[in-house]
Amino acid sequence: MTDLVVRRLLIDLEAPFARHWCNGDAFRTAFFNALSMSFPVGEQFFIDSVRNGHKALPDEEQRKYKSEVQGFVGQEATHRRIHALFNNHLEKQGLVNAWGPRALARQKMMQGVDVRHWLAITAANEHFTAIFAEWMLQNSDLLDGCESRLKTMWLWHSAEESEHKSTAFDLYRALNGDEKWRLRWFRRITIMFLADTLRQTIDNLRRDGTLWKWSTWKSGAAYFFGRRGLLRQSYRPWKEYLRKDFHPQQQHSDLSDRWLADNADAYNVVGS
Ligand SMILES: [Fe+2]
Ligand SMILES: [Fe+2]
Numbered sequence: 001m002t003d004l005v006v007r008r009l010l011i012d013l014e015a016p017f018a019r020h021w022c023n024g025d026a027f028r029t030a031f032f033n034a035l036s037m038s039f040p041v042g043e044q045f046f047i048d049s050v051r052n053g054h055k056a057l058p059d060e061e062q063r064k065y066k067s068e069v070q071g072f073v074g075q076e077a078t079h080r081r082i083h084a085l086f087n088n089h090l091e092k093q094g095l096v097n098a099w100g101p102r103a104l105a106r107q108k109m110m111q112g113v114d115v116r117h118w119l120a121i122t123a124a125n126e127h128f129t130a131i132f133a134e135w136m137l138q139n140s141d142l143l144d145g146c147e148s149r150l151k152t153m154w155l156w157h158s159a160e161e162s163e164h165k166s167t168a169f170d171l172y173r174a175l176n177g178d179e180k181w182r183l184r185w186f187r188r189i190t191i192m193f194l195a196d197t198l199r200q201t202i203d204n205l206r207r208d209g210t211l212w213k214w215s216t217w218k219s220g221a222a223y224f225f226g227r228r229g230l231l232r233q234s235y236r237p238w239k240e241y242l243r244k245d246f247h248p249q250q251q252h253s254d255l256s257d258r259w260l261a262d263n264a265d266a267y268n269v270v271g272s
Helices: 026-055 059-092 099-108 115-138 148-163 167-174 179-208 214-225 230-240 254-262
Strands: 007-009 267-269
Touching: 007 059, 007 148, 026 059, 026 099, 026 115, 026 167, 026 179, 026 214, 059 148, 059 167, 099 179, 115 148, 115 167, 115 179, 115 230, 115 254, 148 254, 214 230
Parallel strands: none
Antiparallel strands: 007 267
16 A cells, blocks of 8 residues: 555645746657646546546455545645646646647547446556656756746656556456456557657647747757656656566656755645
């Protein structure tokens, strides 16, 4: 069982931020903006999956997971709220979120489907988020020069993603989720996630007027494929999920603990 704490982030998201808030870098800003656009709809789906998966467990198992599920729901609900505030600014900047409505339309097709499918989709997405979070925390200096309250927002979200990375996976296993379907959904989600991210990033850049600039793609190539590049460093942990004996806790999360300890003044613990 994982002890999950809900934290209220103490940053001001009312004040607007610069168009290229990520250190003046058009590509990185557009990429982070794209991810943020997917969160309110995506994280609601994760909440519903975990809640309904929990309800489907026998009573004794339900008791075992109760507080972890509450923590998970509280964390994701807070992420949704904060990113919705962030996304409001993106809308004012003239960006259009096509990812959210597309994801919502896909989710509608999931109505009435066995909750284990929901959980397999959620666990796959949570693996993605967890490896991305770990990479962000490991390379947090790459966010130096970005607007500081936004740097805090991304690192706080990363730390909590790392903390709750096992919840959906464990519920899937507790409900005797099928191994074949776990991997099948993971492969599908990988393709969908990469395609959605790319599509939304390109659209953000196009509306920003920076899509055809050499500097944009030079930065993108370095960010993904450079020595400390996201895709280069994440390939191995991504692949781990395909192992039969994989469990999210096998991938370390001490950076998350350290960030939360070092930045305790950035948040209040809810209910304490
Ligand atoms: Fe989240
Ligand atoms: Fe999550």
